Amino acid sequence: MKRLIKILTIILLPLSGYATGQVGDILIYKGDTLKLFANPLEEYFEKKQKRTINEYELKWTSTACYRGYQATWELTNDSLFLVRIQKGCYSKNPEYFNLKEEFGTERVFAHWFTGNTLAPKGKLIQYFHSGYDSLYEKELTFSFTSGILTEQIEYDNSKSYKSVFTENQDSLRNFIYTNINWNLVPNLENKKARVFISIKSGEKLKPDSIVILRGLKNELLNQEALRVVNLIPEWDVYYRHGKVYRMGWTIPIVFSEENRKKYAR
Known part of the structure; x- marks a missing residue:
């Protein structure tokens, strides 16, 4: 879950004292x-x-x-x-x-x-x-x-729910980049502009919170990244010890001419 992907990365935040899952x-x-x-x-x-x-x-x-x-x-x-x-x-x-x-x-x-x-x-x-x-x-x-x-x-914990967007990173990537209004994005030439969005799950199928973790000087791109992530129709819900267990993800939104060419409608 933590490996770097060129266009989009999902990082699960909860950690423990061990770097690897242990055999019980x-x-x-x-x-x-x-x-x-x-x-x-x-x-x-x-x-x-x-x-x-x-x-x-x-x-x-x-x-x-x-x-x-x-x-x-x-x-x-x-x-x-x-x-x-x-x-x-x-x-x-x-x-x-x-x-x-x-x-x-x-x-x-x-x-x-x-x-x-x-x-x-x-x-x-x-x-x-x-x-x-x-x-x-x-x-x-x-x-x-x-x-x-x-x-x-x-x-x-059977009320837990896994969204297609965390199960399949291609689904999340396609959803985000096809919903960006590329007409608002200036020509970036060979540069890449990244906005890091934080998502937290809660008790509903929609994310509990979506905020900019690290943005750009270009406020237009910040708001476009935030707008698109807020469009995600469903998200995960987790239970631990029978209660809602809140989880966090970080999603970088990458604005680039490569992504414009690939995803712009």
């Missing part, structure tokens, strides 16, 4: 195998004061697996158990650590863990190339105190 742990819950957007084992390492399993120092194995392992958990009778730890997150022939050697048992009650976890369910709504930020149709949240489940909530 695994949670077995009521017969389902779910992704777990949390890593309860990290609290164990904090209390141990070193990141080792079986005296093996954990290191990142890929940009999607900075922690160097993938743990499998099972929630049974409101208690969280660690049942497996894989070396790395990807492998055709995975290796597993010896839990009995590390913990004294092959099924480990996670008494060290107090905190919240999230398990996504249903279809992926929007992938974000960072951390555990991706949005799914449903979210299960679990709160634990010393390994005991204290609260569990399911959120419905």
